[in-house]
Amino acid sequence: MPPKTTDLADDSDIDEPVADETASSARRVVAAYATDADECRMLFSMLGITPGDAS
Template sequence: MPPKVTDIQPNADNAHVLEEETAQAARRIVATYAQDFLDGVTLMSMLGVEPAGLVHKKVLAEQEELAPKKSSKKASKKASKKATKKATKKATKKATKKSTKATKKSTKATKKATKKA
């Protein structure tokens, strides 16, 4: 026997309203958990619930234009930290070499003094 067909089919209009409500709820949840605006836009785009007119590529391009100003300060700080580390390493190496030379000279002098006596 063929399966029974019922007259209970969802209306197309009801499905559209339900999808919009679900998308709004998803946007609220994403906005709650997003750390910043770009993170929220990225998550909404990944879920497919971004608002009409919001294009991830445009938002990303705008954020990248603003980002180099901030990153240049970090890059200069990192470079200065590396330079200071190198300078301190060189200074410690020189100091250890000088101290080892001094100890060698003092041991030679004590050996000579003990031989003469």
């Protein structure tokens, strides 16, 4: 039997900011796979990261 969706994750930590290094890596991956700038912005938003310096 599959687990209940309430058993899968604790949503209490969703609003925590991600580390700068993690966000930078996520930006590179999203930018590489997004089909256009709008999709890239949407995915950044969904991940809770903002477009920033791609250092």
